[in-house]
Amino acid sequence: SFPRRRESRNVQGAAKCRKPIRVMYQNIxxxxxxxxxxxxxxxxxxxxxxxxxxxxxxxxxxLINQIEFKRDIHAI
Structure with missing residues (x-):
């Protein structure tokens, strides 16, 4: 009842898995x-x-307002 090869079991289950979310580490x-x-x-x-x-x-x-909220500090 079990598949003989491990690859066949992974391929069958892979169709149900969602793609992992990639994070842009360079930007962070x-x-x-x-x-x-x-x-x-x-x-x-x-x-x-x-x-x-x-x-x-x-x-x-x-400085925190400028960085976090992208506000122009010279307009204040």
Missing amino acids: ERNNFNVRTWIKRLVRIMSCFSKSELMHNTVIGL
């Missing part, structure tokens, strides 16, 4: 790299010019 990694680069730049700029915590929070909030 590039996005992560861009975010890390922007944060490094932000740290360099903020450590030189700003001393107030309010300014730090404002600039970091604007």
Whole structure:
């Protein structure tokens, strides 16, 4: 009652399986790299010019809005 070859069993069951979803890992990694680069730049700029915590929070909030929501920070 069992098939003799393993390949024949896999071929019969393969027709019922769905194709796996492919993820674009390169786009995800590039996005992560861009975010890390922007944060490094932000740290360099903020450590030189700003001393107030309010300014730090404002600039970091604007950066997150630009990255996550694709909003133009200059239109505010």
